[in-house]
Amino acid sequence: MDISTVNLVVVALAAIGTLFLLISAVGMLRLPDVLTRMHAAGIAATLGITCLLLATGLHFLAEGQMLRMVALIILFFVTAPIATTTMARAAYRTSHSDQFLLSHDDLAALSPAAGPESQEEPGADEE
């Protein structure tokens, strides 16, 4: 394959990744809640950094760096949900329920001591 075609593909993938990271940063600044901001940090940023890593591995394909970049992609796909879940649990347990825009809260009935105040539902008070 021609070197200019490879450069074009590398720049296109890097542009897509940068665009997704920019969308993620705008969502981080604009979204109203901690849990909705975790959407921006967990989903769009993972897709953006995946495109950037693929562009880098394609540029250094002759040096044999594609395998290392694929390993880093796998690392991001494993660590981003773990970090987001841990942050969501910490944010839920250290805050009150009026700070979240939750329409439905399953954890409030399970742990009334650690979580926010549980809403008494009608018909759910036996057992």
Next chain:
Amino acid sequence: MSNDLFELSLVVLMTLLTFSLLLCFGRLLRGPKLPDRTVAFDLISIHAVGIFLLFAVNSHSYVLLEGAIITAVLGFLGTMMFARALERYPHVRWLERPSEDED
């Protein structure tokens, strides 16, 4: 695509990533509670990895990719450390402005 245009477009993309990083720093400064700042730190570490990768492509030296890997792992460990410490010590008020919680 010629070589000059390739490097120029990479510099433009690095500038865009730097602007995006500044938006994340805005959330890091503004965030009312510590979980907001923790999420902002996670996104900042991902942006640091992205800028590292574009810098390595722009300077044609794949040795710099080691730094990207180390930045990714350290960002994940830092986020986990912040989240676990926040969960374990919930009443410590790091970095919070005293005018917001006086009620």
